[in-house]
Amino acid sequence: MLDTLIDIVAGTFMIVGCLMSLAAGIGMLRFPDLLSRLHAATKPQVLGLFLLLAALGLELRSWAVLPVLVLAWLLQLLTAPVSAHMVGRAGYRTRHLKRETLVADELAAVVEAAEQREEHEIGRDRPRDRTDFID
Amino acid sequence: MSREQRLADAKDESGQRQRSTLRQEIPLLVGMMLVWGALWQDFAIGNLVFGLLISLLLVRVFRLPPIILSGRFNIWRAVVFIGAFLRDVTRASFEVMYLAVFRGPRTTSAVITVTLRTESDLLVTFVGHVLTLVPGSYVVEVDRRSSTLYLHVLNVNDQAGVEKARASVLLIEERLIRMMGTAEELAALNAEKTEPSKEHGAPS
Incomplete structure (x- = not known):
């Protein structure tokens, strides 16, 4: 009885976990620009992997694998935000975004102020050795 | 340090x-x-x-820069924090799934500024990590000197949505300060709660 119950819970976890990966794929296809696609690419796996690992833990029923499963999830938690940040930052700086999908951009004013300060300090004629004008 | x-x-x-x-x-x-x-x-x-x-x-x-712990850790607040984190992640995952399927290319988002109360590197990193793990927002830029995070937030449709997103980030920070912030940060947070007229988080 208990075994069947655990099997049902584990099976549900696995299906929902896989649905999260499906959602990531759909999001990659359907969201309008790089910055919003990143949400789909990095985030649903946090819950998806958690559910799959939990299902694995429930099915294996061994205390020895539990620390490994926790470790796998924690490493994912540590690395996913870093990659999202790096890609998002590079995407914003190289202007791989659609302005019309942003209802507010509070970073733009900060970037503009920094650019003006830089131009003021270095002078206008200096060639820009930057790659952030690839529109 | x-x-x-x-x-x-x-x-x-x-x-x-x-x-x-x-x-x-x-x-x-x-x-x-x-x-x-x-x-x-x-x-x-x-x-x-x-x-x-x-x-x-x-x-x-492989030398690392030092991580400065506050010397405070509240286990009950940690449990509250983990519970709230799992709830947020679950809810937001389904929200992003719904958006991907039903709104797709018409989804709008925003880049917002949040100035955190804390000055600790560890807490700023922690807040950034937690809000990035909750689907719907991630950190685009960080200003370490003023503890300011610049975030990309999915599904923001108007100015009210921007304020709501800002408040949710400050709530994550509040939970983390209650869990592992320094005694001074906690005192400042409690003072702010009893005197709600003081605004926090808006861009200066």
Whole structure:
């Protein structure tokens, strides 16, 4: 009885976990620009992997694998935000975004102020050795 | 390391950094030792001691900037925080799924500024990590000197949505300060709660 119950819970976890990966794929296809696609690419796996690992833990029923499963999830938690940040930052700086999908951009004013300060300090004629004008 | 030292470190652009003492590294060493045990699936004393020796060697060879803990940790608040985190992640995952399927290309988003109350590197990193793990927002840029995060938030449709997103980030920070912030940060937070007229988080 208990075994069947655990099997049902584990099976549900696995299906929902896989649905999260499906959602990531759909999001990659359907969201309008790089910055919003990143949400789909990095985030649903946090819950998806958690559910799959939990299902694995429930099915294996061994205390020895539990620390490994926790470790796998924690490493994912540590690395996913870093990659999202790096890609998002590079995407914003190289202007791989659609302005019309942003209802507010509070970073733009900060970037503009920094650019003006830089131009003021270095002078206008200096060639820009930057790659952030690839529109 | 004191707050002054930290600020001096943040402003120092020569590349030299404060080094951590063995005492500051204890949490890191214990964590690495447990990772070693988990990888071998063996928590016997001998294996753990060997893992500790390897951890010591690693932190000696590959120097890290010091992580400054506040010296405070509230276990009950940690449980509250983890519960709220799992709830947020679950709800937001389904929201992003719904958006992907039903709104797709018409989804709008925003880049917003949030100035955090804390001045600790660890807390700023932690807030950034947690809000990035909750689907719907991630950190685009960080200003370390003013503890300011610039976030990309999905599904923001108007100015009210921007304020709502800002408030949710400050709520994450509040939970983290209650869990592991310094005593001063906690006192400031409580003072702010009893005197709600003071605005926080808006761009200056």
